[in-house]
Amino acid sequence: MALIEVDDVVKSFPSRHGSLAIMNGITFQVADNDFLAIVGPSGCGKSTLLRLLQGLDRPTSGEIRFRGQPVGRVQSEMAMVFQSFALYPWLTVKQNVALGIEARGWSPDRIEAQVERYISVTGLVGFEEAYPRELSGGMRQRVGLARALAVEPAVLLMDEPFSSLDPLTAESLREEVLQLWQDPALPPEAVLLVTHNIEEALSMADRIIVLSHRPSRVLAGVIVNLPRPRDRKSEAFYELTDYVYSLITEGGPPATTPSGQGARSGPPAATGGPGAAPGPSK
Numbered sequence: 001m002a003l004i005e006v007d008d009v010v011k012s013f014p015s016r017h018g019s020l021a022i023m024n025g026i027t028f029q030v031a032d033n034d035f036l037a038i039v040g041p042s043g044c045g046k047s048t049l050l051r052l053l054q055g056l057d058r059p060t061s062g063e064i065r066f067r068g069q070p071v072g073r074v075q076s077e078m079a080m081v082f083q084s085f086a087l088y089p090w091l092t093v094k095q096n097v098a099l100g101i102e103a104r105g106w107s108p109d110r111i112e113a114q115v116e117r118y119i120s121v122t123g124l125v126g127f128e129e130a131y132p133r134e135l136s137g138g139m140r141q142r143v144g145l146a147r148a149l150a151v152e153p154a155v156l157l158m159d160e161p162f163s164s165l166d167p168l169t170a171e172s173l174r175e176e177v178l179q180l181w182q183d184p185a186l187p188p189e190a191v192l193l194v195t196h197n198i199e200e201a202l203s204m205a206d207r208i209i210v211l212s213h214r215p216s217r218v219l220a221g222v223i224v225n226l227p228r229p230r231d232r233k234s235e236a237f238y239e240l241t242d243y244v245y246s247l248i249t250e251g252g253p254p255a256t257t258p259s260g261q262g263a264r265s266g267p268p269a270a271t272g273g274p275g276a277a278p279g280p281s282k
């Protein structure tokens, strides 16, 4: 059984024009030990999808299952890392990291030990008593990561976690996240990385789900069978990047009509895989 099953999920939101269709039947699975990236254009519902997975919102139709059980309420086995870091400015690093585990009824000593462990794992030793405003963007995101890992989640959900960092900081944090991921002593079992950055997805994930423009559907599942560490300058990397770009640019229509009406005719056909690049995995 897959760890997560997303089964024909449709999502729409009420809008001035009636309803705005965001997802048009999304289906994919996440296995144990999967590092899955979800890529798609802005507004195609990536953040919404993570909220649905975590049980913070419900699909309009379709179903999401976690370990075979329908996701009905907020999932304590999933934790999220946000683009905006989402730290409390009035709390110290330590207090921010403790936030996710405080409701668990643990002894203060146990909470303290857990917080220290994940502060150490994420390279924050020495910054325990600092406030977010005293930290660089990269350090703030380490706090976001430590807070998520401290709950020892089965699934780590990452919503554009590197998008607001400068390129060098983003690159080193990506490498560190991969190292944490590859450490068998550390959670999580699966990572879902949402990004609009195709190179980022290809440099990190085992598999990529490519979403179309809104209302989104899965254009392809692409297996990234490139050796690690990924060489962004390799021919194979370029080919796969081109392939995913072409899926998004040729495989989907523009997001909305100028009037903002969401109505449209049937879904466009996905492009076939080019000879040189691997085709869709499913």
Ligand code: ADP
Pocket: 013, 014, 022, 040, 041, 042, 043, 044, 045, 046, 047, 048, 049
């Ligand atoms: P992405 O993360 O791919 O950029 P989002 O999931 O944030 O996309 O949003 C997809 C669309 O759904 C956007 O047009 C957004 O405005 C809309 N949307 C998201 N959440 C809500 C909501 N709670 N109510 C109404 N519209 C929403």
Ligand code: MG
Pocket: 046, 047, 048, 159
């Ligand atoms: Mg988003």
